Amino acid sequence: MSLRISALSNIPATTDELGKITPKITTVFGSHVFNLKTAREYLSDDAYKSILASMKSGQKIDRNVAANIANGMRAWAESKGVTHFTHWFQPLTGTTAEKHDSFFTLKSDGTPIEEFDGAALIQQEPDASSFPNGGLRATFEARGYTGWDPSSPPFIIEIGHGRTLCIPTIFISYTGESLDYKAPLLKSIDALNKAAVDVCNYFDRNVTKVTVTLGWEQEYFVIDDGLFKARPDLIMCGRTLYGHNSAKNQQLEDHYFGSIPERVYAFMRDFENECYKLGIPLRTRHNEVAPAQFECAPIFEEANLAVDHNTLLMDVMTRIALRHGLRVLLHEKPFAGINGSGKHNNWSMSTDTGVNLLAPGKTPKSNLMFLAFFVNTIKAVHDYADVLRAAIASAPNDHRLGANEAPPAIISVFIGEYLTKVLNDIKQRVNNDMDEQDESMLKLDIHKNIPDLLLDNTDRNRTSPFAFTGNKFEFRAVGSTANCASPMTVLNTIMAQTLKNFKTEVDGLIEKGEKKEIAIMQVINDYIVSSEKILFEGDGYSEAWEKEAEERGLPNLKTTPLALDAMVNEKNTELFVKNGIYSHSELHARHEIELEKYIKKVQIEGRIMGEMATSMILPPAIRYQNLLAKNIKGLKDAGLTEEAYANQKQILDKISEHINKASDLVEQMIGARKKANAIEDTREKAIAYEADVKAKFFDQIRYHADKLELLVDDKEWYLPKYRELLFLR
Numbered sequence: 219m220s221l222r223i224s225a226l227s228n229i230p231a232t233t234d235e236l237g238k239i240t241p242k243i244t245t246v247f248g249s250h251v252f253n254l255k256t257a258r259e260y261l262s263d264d265a266y267k268s269i270l271a272s273m274k275s276g277q278k279i280d281r282n283v284a285a286n287i288a289n290g291m292r293a294w295a296e297s298k299g300v301t302h303f304t305h306w307f308q309p310l311t312g313t314t315a316e317k318h319d320s321f322f323t324l325k326s327d328g329t330p331i332e333e334f335d336g337a338a339l340i341q342q343e344p345d346a347s348s349f350p351n352g353g354l355r356a357t358f359e360a361r362g363y364t365g366w367d368p369s370s371p372p373f374i375i376e377i378g379h380g381r382t383l384c385i386p387t388i389f390i391s392y393t394g395e396s397l398d399y400k401a402p403l404l405k406s407i408d409a410l411n412k413a414a415v416d417v418c419n420y421f422d423r424n425v426t427k428v429t430v431t432l433g434w435e436q437e438y439f440v441i442d443d444g445l446f447k448a449r450p451d452l453i454m455c456g457r458t459l460y461g462h463n464s465a466k467n468q469q470l471e472d473h474y475f476g477s478i479p480e481r482v483y484a485f486m487r488d489f490e491n492e493c494y495k496l497g498i499p500l501r502t503r504h505n506e507v508a509p510a511q512f513e514c515a516p517i518f519e520e521a522n523l524a525v526d527h528n529t530l531l532m533d534v535m536t537r538i539a540l541r542h543g544l545r546v547l548l549h550e551k552p553f554a555g556i557n558g559s560g561k562h563n564n565w566s567m568s569t570d571t572g573v574n575l576l577a578p579g580k581t582p583k584s585n586l587m588f589l590a591f592f593v594n595t596i597k598a599v600h601d602y603a604d605v606l607r608a609a610i611a612s613a614p615n616d617h618r619l620g621a622n623e624a625p626p627a628i629i630s631v632f633i634g635e636y637l638t639k640v641l642n643d644i645k646q647r648v649n650n651d652m653d654e655q656d657e658s659m660l661k662l663d664i665h666k667n668i669p670d671l672l673l674d675n676t677d678r679n680r681t682s683p684f685a686f687t688g689n690k691f692e693f694r695a696v697g698s699t700a701n702c703a704s705p706m707t708v709l710n711t712i713m714a715q716t717l718k719n720f721k722t723e724v725d726g727l728i729e730k731g732e733k734k735e736i737a738i739m740q741v742i743n744d745y746i747v748s749s750e751k752i753l754f755e756g757d758g759y760s761e762a763w764e765k766e767a768e769e770r771g772l773p774n775l776k777t778t779p780l781a782l783d784a785m786v787n788e789k790n791t792e793l794f795v796k797n798g799i800y801s802h803s804e805l806h807a808r809h810e811i812e813l814e815k816y817i818k819k820v821q822i823e824g825r826i827m828g829e830m831a832t833s834m835i836l837p838p839a840i841r842y843q844n845l846l847a848k849n850i851k852g853l854k855d856a857g858l859t860e861e862a863y864a865n866q867k868q869i870l871d872k873i874s875e876h877i878n879k880a881s882d883l884v885e886q887m888i889g890a891r892k893k894a895n896a897i898e899d900t901r902e903k904a905i906a907y908e909a910d911v912k913a914k915f916f917d918q919i920r921y922h923a924d925k926l927e928l929l930v931d932d933k934e935w936y937l938p939k940y941r942e943l944l945f946l947r
């Protein structure tokens with residue numbers, strides 16, 4: 219019996235978990251987190267103050283105090299049954315990394331004790347030579363260090379009865395270059411904080427800190443684990459390389475927001491409960507558009523914490539699903555022909571005086587502040603659309619952008635009808651020479667209606683990659699497997715740079731004797747005018763937009779190898795270096811790493827594609843071909859006329875054709891791969907893998923294989939079909 223058939227007959231109806239009572243969320247929330255409340259309980263006054271100062275203003279923690287903190291953490295962790303600790307970091311592989319050490323150790327006389335010293339809390343040196351480094355570390359100095367990030371609280375990962383204390387850390391090379399997602403993110407948050415505080419101070423002197431906020435929405439698929447195991451493509455690549463569309467997919471739209479299937483529901487409750495213990499504030503769960511597709515979203519948090527929580531969530535979900543005989547597919551495009559998965563990044567900034575800088579506010583003063591930040595964001599995206607696109611470029615996201623209900627690869631900004639009008643009004647007024655009288659008008663007549671209007675009336679345009687949604691911008695082009703730190707780092711940096719320019723320009727006008735408000739308004743107006751072409755309110759999925767975008771001169775880079783160029787061009791290098799986010803060599807290393815990731819992913823897909831064709835798709839097809847041939851021969855031998863086996867012959871013809879074509883194409887693809895592999899230059903190689911391997915062969919090979927799927931005897935077919943993967947759970 220094939221794996222497919224046995225998996226099909228073993229799909230459980232539901233799981234026992236359904237019978238479990240979910241505890242009241244507030245009673246478990248954060249129970250596995252060393253948060254401030256726990257810190258207060260387990261730390262001395264000095265240690266507590268030190269951790270607080272470090273969280274609030276990034277103050278360095280003294281080594282002596284660190285020893286004290288480590289002791290307190292261990293005491294807390296041991297009270298929860300923890301035996302090991304690990305530095306938890308986010309290398310550029312895209313997953314999280316950990317290396318566990320026990321608290322247990324031996325004293326010099328052999329006495330066993332448990333300890334966690336301050337040095338081990340602050341810094342570790344994992345043997346990290348095999349993490350991607352883009353040439354930053356020669357193997358002779360292949361050391362990498364992890365360093366504690368006190369702004370994200372330690373937490374306990376629980377697997378069965380095993381419990382490990384995880385310390386969020388950054389990961390840097392021996393020579394200080396960042397090798398992870400977190401270090402640059404923290405730098406970008408800091409850069410934006412400084413630039414934003416300066417601009418806030420035009421309006422409110424009391425603002426001393428601006429926090430970046432992020433609320434992600436995670437889309438994912440859930441399928442039966444048995445069926446998953448019968449698909450080498452899912453196991454190796456996270457997406458199906460073969461599979462004919464099922465007769466029904468999402469056209470009836472009966473899955474979206476429908477009732478959640480029982481087994482999936484049990485799984486959701488289970489993983490949500492784990493998330494609550496870890497302090498991940500999940501709020502929303504629902505079915506998404508495609509069959510077997512779902513989404514969850516938390517309450518937004520400070521960006522660094524939100525990023526940690528999202529990477530942690532992906533890990534938790536994947537693990538917990540197995541308990542329910544299910545598999546989570548986080549890939550951007552697990553199934554051809556239906557919706558892919560994204561991870562909307564809702565982004566805003568808020569002040570330590572409690573103001574959301576992208577909320578339109580009620581008073582005229584804060585309105586002008588809102589307008590400044592709102593328009594600066596548009597300008598930032600306009601000026602740096604290319605690097606924002608690069609930040610979300612990956613092999614899997616290429617399948618999604620511009621395909622089936624996903625934003626295009628063209629970056630544009632949607633702001634809605636009302637704010638479009640506001641911006642047009644500003645343009646008119648400022649251009650008609652503002653005078654003193656206008657200054658009062660500046661204290662705009664937009665102030666009363668905006669909040670209500672926007673929030674009730676968010677004429678949301680679902681097709682925009684970057685949309686204003688009432689009190690935040692939503693970056694929708696981010697892929698579902700992405701580490702949000704990548705787009706967030708870029709967004710923070712381009713915003714920081716734009717705000718810095720803004721301040722310089724406003725100050726320049728003030729120095730020339732212009733009144734502050736008028737100066738601000740004038741620069742806002744300049745920004746509106748100079749970034750107009752990035753604004754688009756229409757249907758982002760349409761072909762008409764592709765044409766118009768081209769006329770407007772907006773880039774439309776559909777493939778990762780080319781989209782990544784923007785990371786290292788002159789303008790963007792200056793952007794990152796000047797703002798202290800990446801050094802020149804860090805940028806080039808990252809570019810190299812992203813290209814290598816791309817190459818490897820496509821390479822693995824190519825290999826699996828070939829292997830599956832020859833070992834899983836052609837064999838049942840050839841068996842069926844034989845059967846038909848025998849049948850025809852039998853009928854012929856029995857003296858029947860050609861008419862009697864005409865249909866069999868027709869099927870046989872088709873099968874033979876698809877077998878031959880698929881087989882030929884696989885051979886050709888192998889040749890193309892060999893050629894690509896011989897290319898030295900990483901960028902050229904990535905381009906070759908895209909154009910000469912993937913684009914040229916994948917769809918074609920698949921076409922013939924999928925045709926065979928429709929022709930060959932169903933019970934002989936090895937690979938679980940789309941209808942089974944998508945509808946049985």
Ligand code: ADP
Pocket residue numbers: 431432433434435502515516517518519562564565566567574689690
């Ligand atoms: P959608 O309609 O796109 O599904 P939701 O309203 O469900 O949007 O989700 C909005 C997301 O935006 C949530 O994750 C929420 O936490 C987040 N969000 C709300 N306000 C802010 C903010 N000020 N900063 C960042 N994220 C925010």
Ligand code: MG
Pocket residue numbers: 435562692
């Ligand atoms: Mg959304």
